[in-house]
Amino acid sequence: MAVDFTLSRSQRDLKRRAREFAREVLRPVVERAEALPDPQEAFRATRPAYEAAYAAGLTTLFLPHELGGGGLSQVDFLVAVEELCAVDPGFATTLLVNGLALKPLLWAAPDELRDRWIRRATGDPTGRFLAGWAVSERGGTANFDHPDHRAGVQLVATHDRARGEYVLHGEKHWPCNAGGWDLQGADLTVCIVRTDRTAGGTSALSAVVVERGAPGLSFEVIDKLAHRTCQNVTMTFRGVRVPEENVFAHGDGDLLVNRAFTWSGPIAGIAAVGVARAAFEFTLKWARTFTGGGSAPVIEHQAVGNLLADVAARIEAARYLCWKAAHYLDRHDGQGQALAGMSKTFCTELVTQVVNDCMRVVGVNALDRRFPMERLYREAAVFPLYDAGNLAMQRRRTWGVMTDPGYTPDVFADGDPLPFTRSMEGIGTVPGVR
Structure with missing residues (x-):
């Protein structure tokens, strides 16, 4: 089968x-x-x-x-x-x-x-190895593939050929892990940088490995509403020098960003499923025992039963969409940008609805921090905003794929390959212009 x-x-x-x-x-x-x-x-x-x-x-x-x-x-x-x-x-x-x-x-x-x-x-003997991924910047980088060199990524890497190095000036905002355990830097951070100051985002971007303890690099930790056990920072680069052999994907940084967030799309989606499931598990136990002052557990009431039935269905649907997207990526060597984007946006918006409905069942007790619902509510708020935000990169990438003549409504159902190309980039970066 x-x-x-x-x-x-x-x-x-x-x-x-x-x-x-x-x-x-x-x-x-x-x-x-x-x-x-x-x-x-x-x-x-x-x-x-x-x-x-x-x-x-x-x-x-x-x-x-x-x-x-x-x-x-x-x-x-x-x-x-x-x-x-x-x-x-x-x-x-x-x-x-x-x-x-x-x-x-x-x-x-x-x-x-x-x-x-x-x-x-x-092979780290300490078991503490951390890697950071730095794309986002304070001015926003949803339009990283913008045709104007003044938009998108503005962390600039200038080639010093005489010394065989690149020199980095600028800032990254929101990268995770990059500060390391001691704010001296992750073991390595892969940064998307602008290596051409005159070209648009589909030819000017590259990737660079910045090593821990690089002189000229500083970190400021961001205090967040949720996901508090992971680290996000602002990275400031003041003449940070890296060996030229640490720069790769020359001029193809845009494709690397797209592929990376394609890989992470269903992972972020299933992360949201995990939070939704945690909310449902707690609420189901609550509904089976809590009476609300009545003569029977609230799950015996039709309104609660119907609402929980919908919650369970949403979680099942979200999980299988993530599995489908992951299976497609496994079969097609990471190509599946539109389907991965769909799984990320659908599931990470669904979780907020699930947690909210579960709180309705638990009632005012959901606000009590002795119970998990308050925290799950905060955690759910993160998912539509992180990992290439839903109203930015994720939906725009799906939109770009759909404009391609090779896309049909059957392509993912049939499991057919649909390689991602630069012709699918850039859509929406200049409103009203394709």
């Missing part, structure tokens, strides 16, 4: 191991970290769980076996991510961003640069 949603024995084992780690190791750490008012301290407090996750192989599941990683498919990775996010999506985001930084090295870096950093990521 070609269409089969049955988990294999190894996937069931992976799910069990990830759930045990999330509930037994991660949960007590997160409960302490969440209570800390300082965002950097909250992030640092998760390090024991991170080291345990590293020892269990959870931080590099998505990297190939031959380079020391777990060798998991995208579908397999989603199975593990849902379990982690049902306990804490912030911690899982730290792991996800490792992938956003390291996967581009697999796709586009020269062998020496790729192998050096991937093997460091998978």
Whole structure:
């Protein structure tokens, strides 16, 4: 049977191991970290769980076996991510961003640069290796592929040929992990930079590996509403010098951004499913026992039963859309930009509705911080905004693919390949102009 949603024995084992780690190791750490008012301290407090996750192989599941990683498919990775996010999506985001930084090295870096950093990521004896991914800037980079050189990415890398280096000036805003455990930097941060000051975003961007402790680089931690156990910073570059061999994907940074957020799309989607599931699990238990002052548990009332039935259906639908997108990416070497964007936007907007409906069932007690609903409400608010925001990169990429003559309403249902090309970029960057 070609269409089969049955988990294999190894996937069931992976799910069990990830759930045990999330509930037994991660949960007590997160409960302490969440209570800390300082965002950097909250992030640092998760390090024991991170080291345990590293020892269990959870931080590099998505990297190939031959380079020391777990060798998991995208579908397999989603199975593990849902379990982690049902306990804490912030911690899982730290792991996800490792992938956003390291996967581009697999796709586009020269062998020496790729192998050096991937093997460091998978062979760190301390178990603390962190990778940062830096695209967003304070002025916004939703239009990173804008045809005007004055728009989009403005972190500039100037080539100093005499010294064999690139010199970086500018700022990145919101990158995750990039500050490292001690605000001296992640082990590496992959930054999207402008290497041509005169060209538009589809030919002027490249990627550069910035190493920990680079002179001229400073960090300021952002204090967030939610996902408090992951770190976001503003990075300021003042004449930061990097070896020219650390620059890769010359002129193809736009395609790298698109592919990276395609990889992460269904992962962010399944993260939202994990949070939705956590809200549903708590609410279902509540509804089975809480009477609201009546003579029977509230689940016996038709209004509550119907609402919970809808919540359960939404979660199932969202999960399978993520699995479908991941399966498509596995089959077509990461090409599936539109479907990945659909899974990210659909699921991350659905979670806010699910959590809100669950709070309606729990009632005013949902506001009590002794219960998880208040936190889940905050966490749900993050998903439509992060990982290439839904009203920005994610929907615009899907829109661009749909304008291509090769796109049909059957293409994803049939599993046919649809490679992403530059002709699909740029849509909407200049309103009214295609």
